[in-house]
Amino acid sequence: MPKQRILPFILLGIIDCHPQITGKGITNEFNTEIGDFWKASHSQIYPELKRMVADKWITVTQNDDNAKEKYYNLTAEGLEVLNNWLTQAVTKLPIHQDLFSLKLFFIKQANDPRIKDLITRQINLLKQELDHLLERKELIFSKQAMIDNHYGHYLVLTRAISRTQGQLKWLNEELNKLNK
Amino acid sequence: MPKQRILPFILLGIIDCHPQITGKGITNEFNTEIGDFWKASHSQIYPELKRMVADKWITVTQNDDNAKEKYYNLTAEGLEVLNNWLTQAVTKLPIHQDLFSLKLFFIKQANDPRIKDLITRQINLLKQELDHLLERKELIFSKQAMIDNHYGHYLVLTRAISRTQGQLKWLNEELNKLNK
DNA sequence: TGAATCATGTAACCGGTTACATGATTTT
DNA sequence: AAAATCATGTAACCGGTTACATGATTCA
Structure with missing residues (x-):
């Protein structure tokens, strides 16, 4: 079995905490709040968001004011996926690559x-x-x-x-x- | 710049502590002693050992008793590389991917x-x-x-x-x- | 209006994992 | 001698990083 990907769940969590956030905004979260215990670069985030939209976990909208910014929100399904993940037990300690x-x-x-x-x-x-x-x-x-x-x-x-x-x-x- | 590879230095350190160790023995070290703060699988270790032999950081010998086991030791250069690495300062804290x-x-x-x-x-x-x-x-x-x-x-x-x-x-x- | 920056997107590369493969050695 | 295991080795795949690219927007 391929090992569990974590990034999509983190993105769900961030969008849940910051509705209407942009891809750039999410990238910033990794530089500030979440940066202490997870890293992700924008080149990883944008394709992931695309996939999540395709999977109907999130929605994307564009504002007429700024043609290039995209705003993301959770769908009901996305929220369910997030909550389900949060409920799953953590069964292993991280290794300290130190x-x-x-x-x-x-x-x-x-x-x-x-x-x-x-x-x-x-x-x-x-x-x-x-x-x-x-x-x-x-x-x-x-x-x-x-x-x-x-x-x-x-x-x-x-x-x-x-x-x-x-x-x-x-x-x-x-x-x-x-x-x- | 590509980021610093750590594995070869760990292998040097292990071989320094356990002269005449085999590839299998090194693999076991990652399951026991070092496993708490670094992971590496045998499929990563064997090619790395090969490279290190080619770079003259270590030597490999075979014992007539057991045709397939290979025994590794540090060269003078390998020991120098290890000591040089140990002397380099650690400048960043690890992130706790937790x-x-x-x-x-x-x-x-x-x-x-x-x-x-x-x-x-x-x-x-x-x-x-x-x-x-x-x-x-x-x-x-x-x-x-x-x-x-x-x-x-x-x-x-x-x-x-x-x-x-x-x-x-x-x-x-x-x-x-x-x-x- | 040209320059700089911003937000997004893409491509090449690389370390590491999982799975598969091979020949030697030990066990039954 | 056949079966199981051992030590080593290889190949395919995948997540993540670095570097490059593009079009929109803001600034000078």
Whole structure:
């Protein structure tokens, strides 16, 4: 069996959250909101939208004001497909395709200076990431109403923050051990 | 520019840790040790080994006892390439291509029962993962000498354990909030 | 009106997976 | 000796990326 494609469901989810969105708008979502845990480029998105229109999961309309922009909306069937997908259980954990772990893995001696280098740099990367996430939380969820109406999104963001903080804590502890 | 291929470096790292390893042995490494953060199938590994022999990064020898097994070792150049790669800084965090976050992201209301379902199942998955990781730590690193001689591997494993525990803690807390 | 940009679309390429294939080795 | 398995190898396919292309719109 060919393995399950995820992209069409993501597009359904985005269109559900942003009715009347354009292809470009969807592309932007991948650069901002969703970008932390999924990537897709416009050259992948446009053909996919075409297929989904053909499958009657979404509809496309054009505005007379701007001849080239296309606006997408869910059909009843599309919404059903989305909800069905959301209901399906997740049965496998993702693998963390993680260069940091990978390089660390192959370094044998604790006193190899590259271990300290790797950890120090990873700390810096994670600090930037944490700042970015906290900024986004502040920006998007400063009002309680936004939390209530986008609770899943809120959870995902706070989870990412918690995870990043946890990693930073661990890395700092290890760095201290190495410095002793 | 085409993006950096990682697989050859992983193979170098594996062969460095396990001189005289076979192609099959390398394949097994991906099912056990490295499997948590990288996947590769034998049909990807064999052609890659061939290329690496052609590039003189590794050597291949055959044993008279078993005509079909091939044994691989690093050349001086291969070791240099590996060490050079390990020294290069990691400049980007991996994206977490994570179905759990993705589905959560699209569920809007906190009282949607699918949130609780997702979290409960994720907890179960992570518990299994944690057991597995703790077992491996016990198995591989019960002796201090193993820690000292494979310190990077040890760090990667303990980091994965810490991360998994952190996630479990967070998920349980969220589940409690939802149950209040 | 020409230049720059925007929104959409297409084509070539590439890494990785699944499925199939082969010859050697072990098992019964 | 036949059957099952093992270690290696190959081929077809597919999702995704990079690069290129086009027509509409905005800007100077």
